[in-house]
Amino acid sequence: MxxxxxxxxxxxxxxxxxxxxxxxxxxxxxDELDEIDLDLDHLDEIAATIDQMESTGDFELTDCGVKSFRYDLCPHCRERYTQDPLGQDTLKRVSFSQN
Ligand SMILES: [Zn+2]
Structure with a gap:
């Protein structure tokens, strides 16, 4: 079991x-965003990225990839999680306590 x-x-x-x-x-x-990003200012950056892709053989856009998470929760933590899924209350409390 x-x-x-x-x-x-x-x-x-x-x-x-x-x-x-x-x-x-x-x-x-x-793909649409890539076209907008093809700005002269970014050419060096794009060239560097392509160099990196060629050397690592990694053509995946890791920043755009789907991230999946799975968690098991007890009833108590389920209650806490559903009230604040993104932890916004926790972040607010932390920033308040710094002042
Ligand atoms: Zn729990």
Whole structure:
């Protein structure tokens, strides 16, 4: 039998378990953006990128790639996660405490 633990608090999950799936993907057309980027100011940068691609053989646009995440949560952490999925409250609290 598979054993799951909560990815937020580490608690063992027996029975009630929630799954979070997050996909971060481009909502624009990367090809279209490349044409806009073909500006004279960027030629050196583009040449460097092409050199790098040729040397590594990596033609993937890593910055535009789909990033997928999967987490298991206990009921308590599910509640916390759904109230603030992007951690915005946490970030605000951190910046306030610095003043
Ligand atoms: Zn938890």
């Amino acid at each position: 598979l054993h799951f633990t909560c990815d937020m608090c580490g608690q063992s999950l027996n029975g009630e378990r929630y799954e979070v799936r997050v996909d971060v993907r481009p909502a624009f057309d990367p």
